[in-house]
Amino acid sequence: MQDFASSLDRSIGLIISGDAELWAIVLLSLRVSLSAVVIAAVIGMPLGAALAVARFPGRQVLIVLLNALMGLPPVVVGLLLYLMLSNAGPLGMLQLLYTPTAMILAQVVLVMPIIAALSRQVVETLDREYSEQLRSFGLSRLGSVPTLLWDGRFSLLTAFLAGFGRAIAEVGAVMIVGGNINHVTRVMTTTIALETSKGNLALALALGTILIVLAIAVNAATSLMGGTARRLAHA
Amino acid sequence: MLKGILIALSLVLGTTSSAPAQTDSFIVVQSTTSTQNSGLFEYMLPKFTDQTGIEVRVVAVGTGQAIKNAMNGDGDVLFVHAKPAEKKFVAEGYGVARFDVMYNDFVIVGPPSDPAGIKGMTDATDALRKIAEARAPFASRGDDSGTNKAEMRLWKDAGIDPTTFSGEWYRETGSGMGATLNTGTAMGAYIMTDRATWIAFNNKGDYEIMVEGDPQLFNQYGVILVNPERFANVNAKAGQTFIDWLLGEEGQEIIASYKLDGQQLFFPNAK
Numbered sequence: 028m029q030d031f032a033s034s035l036d037r038s039i040g041l042i043i044s045g046d047a048e049l050w051a052i053v054l055l056s057l058r059v060s061l062s063a064v065v066i067a068a069v070i071g072m073p074l075g076a077a078l079a080v081a082r083f084p085g086r087q088v089l090i091v092l093l094n095a096l097m098g099l100p101p102v103v104v105g106l107l108l109y110l111m112l113s114n115a116g117p118l119g120m121l122q123l124l125y126t127p128t129a130m131i132l133a134q135v136v137l138v139m140p141i142i143a144a145l146s147r148q149v150v151e152t153l154d155r156e157y158s159e160q161l162r163s164f165g166l167s168r169l170g171s172v173p174t175l176l177w178d179g180r181f182s183l184l185t186a187f188l189a190g191f192g193r194a195i196a197e198v199g200a201v202m203i204v205g206g207n208i209n210h211v212t213r214v215m216t217t218t219i220a221l222e223t224s225k226g227n228l229a230l231a232l233a234l235g236t237i238l239i240v241l242a243i244a245v246n247a248a249t250s251l252m253g254g255t256a257r258r259l260a261h262a
Numbered sequence: 263m264l265k266g267i268l269i270a271l272s273l274v275l276g277t278t279s280s281a282p283a284q285t286d287s288f289i290v291v292q293s294t295t296s297t298q299n300s301g302l303f304e305y306m307l308p309k310f311t312d313q314t315g316i317e318v319r320v321v322a323v324g325t326g327q328a329i330k331n332a333m334n335g336d337g338d339v340l341f342v343h344a345k346p347a348e349k350k351f352v353a354e355g356y357g358v359a360r361f362d363v364m365y366n367d368f369v370i371v372g373p374p375s376d377p378a379g380i381k382g383m384t385d386a387t388d389a390l391r392k393i394a395e396a397r398a399p400f401a402s403r404g405d406d407s408g409t410n411k412a413e414m415r416l417w418k419d420a421g422i423d424p425t426t427f428s429g430e431w432y433r434e435t436g437s438g439m440g441a442t443l444n445t446g447t448a449m450g451a452y453i454m455t456d457r458a459t460w461i462a463f464n465n466k467g468d469y470e471i472m473v474e475g476d477p478q479l480f481n482q483y484g485v486i487l488v489n490p491e492r493f494a495n496v497n498a499k500a501g502q503t504f505i506d507w508l509l510g511e512e513g514q515e516i517i518a519s520y521k522l523d524g525q526q527l528f529f530p531n532a533k
Contacts, residue, residue, distance in 0.1 A: 113331075113335070113336050114335030114493055115335055125319065206321035207322070208321060209319075211319055223440070224438050224439070224444070225463065225464060226440060226444065226466070
């Protein structure tokens with residue numbers, strides 16, 4: 028079990044040394060996953076909110092479906108997207124396969140249901156509380172979506188972070204549509220998979236430690252941002 | 263939070279527009295895990311890029327998957343090790359022509375306890391027969407890779423269909439060479455691997471080479487330009503430059519000069 032001890036040494040060493048190659052991989056990971064989560068939030072939050080307030084037949088079925096999609100297997104998403112983006116596929120002419128853009132797309136598909144489903148939950152609770160008041164202002168059900176989203180913004184941060192957690196930890200989808208190409212589409216998770224397959228377990232574990240530290244940093248930054256905003260809002 | 267989103271958005275938009283391409287000209291090479299995991303590409307490709315300005319983007323998967331990806335036009339060059347499948351690829355019009363590049367060999371590795379008693383054997387089919395008789399654990403790639411295809415040919419020669427024992431002593435990992443080595447060594451199984459991946463592998467434990475030196479264990483690598491007449495997106499000019507370089511004096515010398523632990527991993531044999 029010397030791997031544990033030496034991996035901790037190595038992760039600290041790697042962080043301190045400021046290895047350029049490692050930083051490029053870390054930055055690409057952040058770039059891909061943050062882009063995916065922001066895009067997924069822009070689509071998913073209004074979608075979830077609309078589903079929370081709208082009343083139409085089949086709504087319950089849609090909610091069940093959306094909740095189920097939170098468990099989409101990354102490999103399947105990767106495969107479906109590969110078939111779409113392949114040169115033999117319908118979107119081949121876009122030449123997106125093996126690019127970071129393809130990886131962002133894959134993660135948007137993975138993350139969007141999570142953000143939408145959690146937003147639906149948050150907004151539905153708020154709507155139950157305030158719907159009469161909102162109606163009295165003359166807002167229609169759908170018309171109240173922006174107000175409800177704004178009201179629930181602090182709770183929605185959690186939806187955002189849940190999405191980010193899924194994106195940054197995911198390996199199956201980005202491996203297939205990104206191809207794990209050195210200096211182009213290699214991110215933290217695919218590097219960890221590669222180093223594991225080379226038998227470099229200590230290095231793989233060290234990279235894993237860095238990935239966890241990264242996730243903590245993003246969560247801390249978001250919660251700090253949320254905290255400051257909350258104080259300002261109530262000041 | 264809105265401010266946060268705006269900051270994030272500007273970060274996103276600011277960076278996604280800058281495409282990853284360092285050079286205007288690049289090719290995608292569909293290749294195998296052994297060429298990547300052994301470190302050959304990392305050693306060889308920067309030299310090629312320095313000389314030609316062509317960036318080489320390697321997608322390293324099993325030979326079976328690499329061929330399928332290339333059959334979808336997702337790559338400019340195919341660089342794998344399964345001669346019959348490669349010839350079929352060219353014959354069906356997916357590739358222009360196939361050339362020998364280099365070779366090494368497969369070996370069967372195992373635990374020092376050697377439950378099937380095959381250490382030192384030089385006949386691979388006999389060794390597999392003894393493993394089957396002893397019902398000793400054997401970890402197979404099971405992923406239609408070049409190594410897997412070669413292994414299945416040997417089983418066939420031995421007159422044994424190991425897949426009928428799948429899940430018993432015959433264990434298909436369905437993963438790359440490195441992952442199979444990790445799994446196989448952890449369960450005390452025999453494993454057939456290419457020598458380059460084995461030498462470069464860093465989690466050998468107390469495993470040793472049991473069987474080597476059988477001509478049947480010969481492992482030939484070939485290179486093919488994906489047919490630009492079939493797929494208009496193929497970067498035929500840069501792809502051909504890469505193939506010419508590989509087969510030429512310089513590429514061949516570089517392949518021969520790649521050593522790990524003082525051992526040569528690949529032997530150039532372009533004609």
